[in-house]
């Protein structure tokens with residue numbers, strides 16, 4: 001015998017209450033005494049469930065896979081795996097770097113609509129600062145004579 005299961009309610013886009021159970025979504029069908037009968041949102045499906053209060057009373061089988069499988073997992077899913085899987089994403093996943101740039105730009109500029117000459121001047125300063133950062137990344141400091149690195153070069 002299955003244990004007592006509590007109902008998970010969700011709100012539809014139309015604002016009606018739905019039951020979400022085992023990956024299937026149900027619309028309210030009929031209310032009889034203390035029971036509420038729900039039917040699958042897929043009108044071609046015979047899937048039904050019945051609730052008493054906030055608990056599941058019985059559930060029938062569906063003629064289709066659950067919502068998650070249809071939309072996210074299947075080969076012909078609505079949202080294919082490469083669209084939502086970010087485990088192999090290279091580079092930033094957020095736009096924090098852009099937000100940081102805009103914050104710095106707003107801090108430097110005196111007001112929302114600056115003089116075009118002041119704006120060009122600020123952009124030149126930003127370009128100069130970025131070139132300096134790039135040059136610093138490429139810079140390899142010289143190793144002092146007698147250091148471990150210099151000794152390794154002599155051996156090789």
Ligand SMILES: [Zn+2]
Nearest residue numbers: 040045047062
């Ligand atoms: Zn169904």
